[in-house]
Amino acid sequence: MTATHLGMPAFPAAAREAVRDDVLRANLRRATHTIRDKRARAVAELADWDRLRAAGKAVKDHTLRHLDHYLLQLEEAVTAAGGTVHWAADADEANRIVTDLVLATGERELVKVKSMATQETGLNEALEAAGIAAYETDLAELIVQLGHDRPSHILVPAIHRNRAEIRDVFRAEMGGWGRPAPDGLGDDPRELAEAARLHLREKFLRAKVAVSGANFMVAETGTLVVFESEGNGRMCLTLPETLISVVGIEKVVPTFRDLEIFLQTLPRSSTAERMNPYTTMWTGTTDGDGPAAFHLVLLDNGRTDTLADEVGRQALRCIRCSACLNVCPVYERAGGHAYGSVYPGPIGAILSPQLRGTDSEIDASLPYASTLCGACYDVCPVAIDIPEVLVHLRERVAQGGPVTRDGIRVRLRPAHGRTAERAAMRAARLLLDHPGALRAGERLLARARRMRPRRLPGPGRAWTDTRELPELPAESFRDWWTRERGTPQ
């Protein structure tokens, strides 16, 4: 994974900085609380939510257990429908494949619809180095791109920007990329959306090449699916002559019917809507309708390494809905940038260290970017037990152990100079093994909540030294553990 943000401080340092940024925190709090409540209402509408969630989990687990089989089936179906399938073992290879495909068309610019996979590979930078301009077309991505910024949320990447900041970015930067912002542009969201519409329409109408990701790929039929709101996805998927989709190998599902589950759970979990405004499904190429050439680039880039970890592999079930971000007390306070990755929040804390390894300080510290409150697990539409994976990864960082890197099994040495983390881990073990101590710890936490100190006393000090103390979760770690493991106290 190449897109570690260079010079990124480790999570604790970056988070402390962000927590002090009042504007960011206010924007985030308002946004996450709004969407959190809406999501709860959208989910409550479906009496069978738990069964949909269980089915979604089962589909993903089944697919992962037979990933080789379903990828081959997908390849066959896409090829039969007129598409071309490419395999990329890592980010560099994916970028090379896409760059070569674009160069072969003779074009030097393309339009993009939000794709986390290409953010992960750093595709835009690779294209730029080859003299190809890639225009982001998702409104939030446009704000991020024009503002020379980094995304901070999976679904709403510019969630850290308020309307006045967005207006300023549009006024200052649009002209340099194409059609300038209208004179006297105000900060009403309607006006800002109109400015983006005018700016990008020009690019859609002349685009010959588009790059997309996909939310799902259907092995049985070769169908790809993109969920979106604005219509920029439809523009990219239907107007250009050449479409290149870069998709992580874990996005495959076996049958077209399986989509009936995710069509119900994804929109409600992400934008808290019964259904998002637009979903496009396409299978290879269609005569006279849409791109004449379709390329699918299947991306590994650490996914098979993640698959090799029996506890950690559940992270590959993720459908990128971002519900876990919106309920996370740590994310709410620290913001997405603190995670130093295209995948922020609870899912980022378990996905990035697995995709990229824990060699960098930020990746090694990510598994600690959580209070283990379990809210992320409760809202996850594919029931990823994020706390379980966090604990597993913490143990791996602190004590070392077997991991797979680039397909090769290696032994990770215990982290040196991370006494704090090792202490935290030992503390957790002690608490788990000694219910009495755990109860004492909870009493300590309860007291901490009343007094709201910035540091925990005693052996916990080293741990909280790099953490603003979180609000006490609704469900304690012990309750969560009991519920999950069924171990009587």
Next chain:
Amino acid sequence: MTSRDVVLGRIRRALGERGPGPRPSPGPAGAAEIPRDYLAVHGARTPAETVDLLAAHLAEYRARVHRTDEDGLPALLADLLARRGARTVLVPPGLPAHWLAAAEPAHVQDRAESTARQLDAVDSVVTGCALAVAETGTLVLDGGPEQGRRRITLIPDHHICVVRVPGQVVDSVPRAVALLDPARPLTWISGPSATSDIELDRVEGVHGPRTLDVVLLGAQ
């Protein structure tokens, strides 16, 4: 060794580490392990109630909903186009001729060689649909003759979609998925284009049609 071999090899090694015991077979047999006890439909409704639910959900996402019968359709369409001030209207190849018999705006036929730029100059488009989903307020287009290519319902700023009720209305997403043909390009539309990217405020209309009129066509 190709990257394909590399990736497949890594997957097999990763899964091989599961320990002893056979892997359950993939495909129909193994897929049986997926519990499908979720609901096919949420709640019991008469066909008329299903249409009402569709109308309510469409309106909630700010589509404008109208009802008429075959006799009233040409006048309604003419009226919607006139109110919009449309001078030109895009017509899919198989749209019933009488639908637009009373409409003033000049008809523009979509042809294979019509460029995106030409379509951008057209004011409105009138289409049918493949089906509509009541529980989610969704229209699904599949490129059939009454709907045309995907681009014609995307570029104009005003889309009028005619749904035959109750015939084309299904209750739920599972009912819809069962009826659709994945070999055709499918577009699921729920309300006009929108974004929540600025402070999570929903704003209608970014790139797709900013106005969506839905005509429920059936015996009144």
